[in-house]
Amino acid sequence: MTTLRQSVQAQRRADRLDLVADVLVIGGGPAASWAALAATSEGARVVVVDKGYLGTSGATAPSNTGTWFVPPGAGREAEIERRQKLNGGLAIPRWVDRTLHRAWQGLHALAEWGYKFPNDDSGKPYLTNLRGPDYMAFMRRRVLRAGVAILDHHPALELLSESGVIAGAAGVDRQHNRPWRVRAGAVVLASGGCAFGERMLGATGLTGDGYLMAAEAGATLSGMEFSAQYACTPKNTSLSKGVPFAWASYYREDGTRVDTANQERFAPVAKALLEGPVWGRFDKGTPELNGWLRQGQPNCFLPHDRAGIDPFTQKFEVMLRCEGTVRGVGGIKLVADDCSTGVPGLYAAGDAASRERVTGAITGGGGPNSSWAIASGNWAGTAAARYAAREGGNMAERNVVAMGRAGLRPAKIARPDVRAAEAVQTVRDEFLPIDHNFYRNETTLRKSLEKFDHAWCDVRDHLAGSGTDAVKTREAAALVASSRWAFASGLARAESRGMQRRVDLPATDPQFVCAFETTGLDHIEVKRCAIADTVPA
């Protein structure tokens, strides 16, 4: 039997690439890598398509991510209880526990496979941190060794279906400007969260494509109101890493200190930024800690070193960057323990999926998200492989239809004056500002939604994309769609909870210990639902 990689090689010079696989994984971050490994170990033939390059793309690769590494036992119960007090009561302890458990196994497997963790003081590998570039380079080698065909720079543009069952995806090889199609028995969406056009680390590929593809297939989104996570960065840089800022003081123009004691981390900084420029200085640590910060988080110091500033003694101007659902919460709703989405043949993992059941209303940054990527990637990959084995049949004989609409196939006549860049600019202007999103209120939410609705109509009706241009037109459609889901949910949750900060409704309302689910593309429906556990597999 020819392997998938041989098929890719054989079609090297063809005008299009056409493959048949058991499982197609869309994405190139940790969730995609773990899903690919899990599906292969079930015996599936797996293709991974990444918009970028598996190893450098996504939010983890350029960062240094803490993991949520909590041994089983009393300590784990205490940790679950601790988080439950912070997360607005929206997480489900059983899901937290199973995530911690699966990640615990995955991290031990990484050590066994030879990933170079540092040792702790007792000489055992310290599994509570993964250095992004090294971790993802390691995962790439592992995935290749497992026999998976990785197609870098092959963004997926749309899903394929056969009578309502997901049967693959199609897209473009953007470095050779040729279309590709992979028919597969099951698809895992591991395309990350949405950064809403912000210039933060890893954001370039994180445009909500997976949400749009899932919604077109009829999937539901959940928790999209929790898309207001922000991180502090030196002004105009991409370095949205929080660690050193834990030891920062903040100052206004007149030199007065911004009081950050006993408050949500960046809330006082956000308020001060609405009034004028703010400066930071890493002046709360000891010399020993400062040395570890420099050595352990070297990219955080590139802006300072390259500007000739000593950030431990000198002030530097800061800004807040929106991280949307990347370190937020919302995403594709999972309907069962196996990460299925309710659409037959479609699974979701990592930031593409809603993390509400695990992180509740607060960020999963600092550990939960990376552990979730490991756990959900494994569950989704395993389930997709089993589904494909059970239901896939002879994929090569299946007649598939392409499901992509907005940004690919305009509903009305294509108009050259409707451009992707303008739609993206609308999203940036309306979604990113602190007084629109970090702090929300009904008036601005409604005003922005009107603009998003308008942009959506333009994109849906008139924005056409072909060849490699389709990547941008499709991203524009996904960004506008994601903004509408996020702000529509923000409006529906008429209270403040976790990262949803409604200045017009600052109280947390006990009647809102619930989820908001979003469906629809043209007409968006936001439904209030009970926080429901799923049935164990």
Added chain:
Amino acid sequence: MIEIVSASRCIECDICVRVCPANVFDPVRKQAPVIARQEDCQTCFMCEIYCPTDALYVAPCAEGPTGISEAEVEAAGFFGGYSRALGWNRGKPGGSENDPTQYIRTSPR
């Protein structure tokens, strides 16, 4: 953003073309790659560490090019600075075993 491909350092391996997650570079036959889509750069510094000869320079400003010159980067010793700090060498991973982040995480804030 990515600002400099140093032709004098580059060995024309096209690794940066393959690894840049934003597809910023275009290969050129028998020459150093060109920065073809600078506005797409996400300022992630990945190309710098994957380049085997430290021929790339990414300025930390993510909003637009600063116009820094190769001579300035060379004089300041910035080429390869991030790789060295990580412990990567000739475009290959290394140094994660020396990451002291565990002590940061357990430090009082």
